Amino acid sequence: MDLSIIIPIYNEETNLAALNARVSAVLDALPLQTELIYVNDGSRDRSLEMIREIVARDPRIHYINFSRNFGHQIAITAGLDLSTGAAVVVMDGDLQDPPELIPELLQKLKEGYEVVYAKRRTRQGESAIKLLTAKVFYRLLARITSVNIPLDTGDFRIMSRKVVNALKQMPEQNKFIRGQIAWIGYRQTFLEFDRSERAGGVPGYTYSKLIGLAMDGITSFSDLPLRMATISGFVVSGVAFLVMLYAIYARFFELQSGTGWPSIMVSILFLGGVQLMAVGVIGEYIARLGANSRQRPLYIIDDTDLPDVLPTESKS
Ligand code: UDP
Ligand code: MG
Numbered sequence: 001m002d003l004s005i006i007i008p009i010y011n012e013e014t015n016l017a018a019l020n021a022r023v024s025a026v027l028d029a030l031p032l033q034t035e036l037i038y039v040n041d042g043s044r045d046r047s048l049e050m051i052r053e054i055v056a057r058d059p060r061i062h063y064i065n066f067s068r069n070f071g072h073q074i075a076i077t078a079g080l081d082l083s084t085g086a087a088v089v090v091m092d093g094d095l096q097d098p099p100e101l102i103p104e105l106l107q108k109l110k111e112g113y114e115v116v117y118a119k120r121r122t123r124q125g126e127s128a129i130k131l132l133t134a135k136v137f138y139r140l141l142a143r144i145t146s147v148n149i150p151l152d153t154g155d156f157r158i159m160s161r162k163v164v165n166a167l168k169q170m171p172e173q174n175k176f177i178r179g180q181i182a183w184i185g186y187r188q189t190f191l192e193f194d195r196s197e198r199a200g201g202v203p204g205y206t207y208s209k210l211i212g213l214a215m216d217g218i219t220s221f222s223d224l225p226l227r228m229a230t231i232s233g234f235v236v237s238g239v240a241f242l243v244m245l246y247a248i249y250a251r252f253f254e255l256q257s258g259t260g261w262p263s264i265m266v267s268i269l270f271l272g273g274v275q276l277m278a279v280g281v282i283g284e285y286i287a288r289l290g291a292n293s294r295q296r297p298l299y300i301i302d303d304t305d306l307p308d309v310l311p312t313e314s315k316s
Pocket of ligand 2: 092094096198203
């Protein structure tokens with residue numbers, strides 16, 4: 001197998017026909033042995049039926065059906081685990097990532113790179129809030145991590161088998177794949193493209209899923225929030241010490257120091273806030289430690305047409 005395309009699908013019934021037609025046209029034009037893997041991530045619409053029909057018509061196309069919604073990053077992981085291509089492309093299923101870019105990505109990979117990621121020159125059809133939060137997040141992440149995670153990129157990229165094999169050795173539960181790929185190293189480069197708006201349907205990434213992804217990105221690649229908790233502890237103690245010196249001075253030299261109620265309230269509330277925040281930060285890291293120590297499988301496959309994945313008795 002020369003090239004695998006992995007597309008996670010969550011409620012994409014309005015886009016599947018056009019998506020499949022466009023990707024198939026691109027693959028037809030390539031003089032390569034290719035496979036296309038749809039990973040159905042617990043869609044609640046007709047996506048699965050549509051995928052099954054597509055798969056029945058074209059031996060080049062395969063599917064993996066999850067037992068429930070496990071999330072975009074996990075769907076990509078399953079596709080990578082079961083792909084066999086010497087090069088692997090990951091792209092979204094809502095036509096925001098143009099399949100027509102694949103030949104260019106492939107060309108660039110052949111120039112001797114192991115990863116070519118597609119960088120968003122412009123983004124259409126996203127709300128101002130989303131554009132702003134994404135921009136701030138990627139810049140914040142770049143500042144607090146030691147890994148050079150490329151700015152303004154999603155998971156649309158091509159990678160060599162070397163990189164896929166390296167990814168498979170990273171068993172963490174809370175995946176931030178674009179960060180993991182940056183962490184792996186090798187020669188990486190990018191191509192720019194204009195990101196169009198979602199062809200149809202609604203984004204599967206709710207704000208809570210996006211916040212989860214952002215937290216996974218930060219906690220997987222930086223310990224700075226933990227250090228900030230320690231630093232804020234030192235700063236607050238330092239300020240408290242100065243206040244204490246002042247209180248002693250005021251007491252013995254009989255300066256007026258007020259009734260004391262506002263200052264006590266402010267310091268209790270402030271300290272309480274700092275402490276809760278620090279505990280919350282520690283909690284985020286501990287929750288991820290917990291998830292990893294449970295060692296559950298990352299995903300459960302309900303059925304698939306790919307060989308050697310399911311035990312024979314449950315194969316449908
Ligand atoms: N997706 C998924 N599982 C989810 C949410 C999204 O597999 O829980 C897929 C979705 O079908 C699409 C891709 O991930 O192919 C990107 O999702 P979306 O377009 O909602 O994200 P956005 O473009 O807004 O970042
Ligand atoms: Mg999208």
